[in-house]
Amino acid sequence: MIDGLLFDKDGTLFDFRASWGRWAQGFLTRIAEDAAHARRLGRAIGYDLDTGAFAPDSPVIAATAADIAAALVGELPGRTVADLTEWIDASASQAPMSEAVPLLPLLSALRGQGLRLGVATNDSEVPARRHLANHGITDCFDFISGYDSGHGAKPGPGMCLAFARQLGLDPARVVMVGDSRHDLEAGRAAGMRTIAVLTGIAGREDLAPHADVVLADIGAIPAWLSGLKA
Structure with a gap:
């Protein structure tokens, strides 16, 4: 699915x-x-x-x-x-990033399930890639885009649509995962499902109307995916 x-x-x-x-x-x-x-x-x-x-x-x-x-x-x-x-x-x-959850094992497990993974950030692409590289996870992603990568910024759907297009995916079978309304609105505008997480500033009540599900953090995604298959 x-x-x-x-x-x-x-x-x-x-x-x-x-x-x-x-x-x-x-x-x-x-x-x-x-x-x-x-x-x-x-x-x-x-x-x-x-x-x-x-x-x-x-x-x-x-x-x-x-x-x-x-x-x-x-x-x-x-x-x-x-x-x-x-x-x-x-x-x-140069900003020191703190992982929301241990990223390498989670991302490796998701890739092991055959999922294609991407990053769509309103950060610029160069610092975004630096942050991913500093944590040894760049190779986990098939697509990395910043607001300056040529696809526009969120809440516009450009980065979401580019991810689907470049990897040959149906947007309806892709999930946009984010902590802000910008992320969720971008995903929905692209025809994707949306997951909200609470590791940002926005609260559950702000995000829930724009998300298919609200999770504490991305570490809960594997269980959510398993529930879809049940």
């Missing part, structure tokens, strides 16, 4: 709070003039430096590096969105 799984990256493969909270603290502190400026920068992208919490509408959660740059540029005279985007990408490539 299912031939492919397409994963979001941040908040899905990797725990969002643990991974991007550390990045935001370090990045904002480095580019700020002082502590007060760092807090203003944090507010611009929906991040509280004092509590380490992201606002539900923070562009860091589901938007692109260019969107984050656009939110920051007003607080950084002399900078442009283009050079800020490059700065963010360079910094994000």
Whole structure:
């Protein structure tokens, strides 16, 4: 019934709070003039430096590096969105990612069932590939796309449709797995099933209306797949 799984990256493969909270603290502190400026920068992208919490509408959660740059540029005279985007990408490539679950055994098991696997992220492709490589899982995926890979950004369906097209899959037999409405809306727009996971910022009540099922994390996917076959 299912031939492919397409994963979001941040908040899905990797725990969002643990991974991007550390990045935001370090990045904002480095580019700020002082502590007060760092807090203003944090507010611009929906991040509280004092509590380490992201606002539900923070562009860091589901938007692109260019969107984050656009939110920051007003607080950084002399900078442009283009050079800020490059700065963010360079910094994000070095961000330490925390696996939501042990990834290599899970992904290897899913591939062992004959499933085709992909990544569709609103991160840029270069840092996305760096994160996957740092965890030794690049070869687990048949398809890796960022918002700048030529298929558009989520919630548009472009990356989802490209995954299905390139691998010769029927979108109705593919599942988009993500932690945000952007992920789920992209999957549904492409005619795919959708799985929501709770390793991002959004809660069950926000995601459930847009998902076929809400799971605690991607580690529960094998049991869900088994249930489909029962």
